[in-house]
Amino acid sequence: MTPSEIQAEIDRGAKFVMFRYCVSVLIITFRRGTDIYFLRPGESAVVKSLPFTLISFFLGWWGFPWGLIYTPQALITNLGGGKNVTAEVMASLAPATTAPSSPYDLGLDNPW
Numbered sequence: 001m002t003p004s005e006i007q008a009e010i011d012r013g014a015k016f017v018m019f020r021y022c023v024s025v026l027i028i029t030f031r032r033g034t035d036i037y038f039l040r041p042g043e044s045a046v047v048k049s050l051p052f053t054l055i056s057f058f059l060g061w062w063g064f065p066w067g068l069i070y071t072p073q074a075l076i077t078n079l080g081g082g083k084n085v086t087a088e089v090m091a092s093l094a095p096a097t098t099a100p101s102s103p104y105d106l107g108l109d110n111p112w
Contacts, residue, residue, distance in 0.1 A: 013041035017082035024063025049078035
C-alpha cells in the first residue's frame with residue numbers, strides 16, 4: 001500500500017496497533033511487545049491479540065514479583081484493543097525534510 005492509500009484507510013477508521021505479552025520462569029519475567037498490526041475498519045483487535053493474551057494468561061503469572069505485575073498489564077492492554085501506534089507509524093512514513101546543504105539554499109544572497 002502507498003502512504004496515501006494507508007491514510008485513506010486510517011481516515012475510514014483503520015489503525016496500527018501493538019500488543020503485549022508476558023512470559024515468566026520462576027524469578028525471571030519477560031515482557032515484550034509484538035510486531036505492529038494494521039487493523040482495517042471492522043477488524044477486531046481482541047481477536048488479533050488472542051494468541052498473545054493466552055500466552056500471558058497461561059505463562060505470565062509464574063514470575064515473582066514481576067509476573068504478577070506485568071501479566072495484568074498485558075491482559076488489560078490486549079483486551080482493550082492493544083496500544084494504538086498509528087501516529088508514530090504515520091510520522092515515520094512522512095517524507096523526511098532535508099536540511100539545506102549550504103547557506104545559499106536558504107535563499108540568502110550573502111549568507112555572511
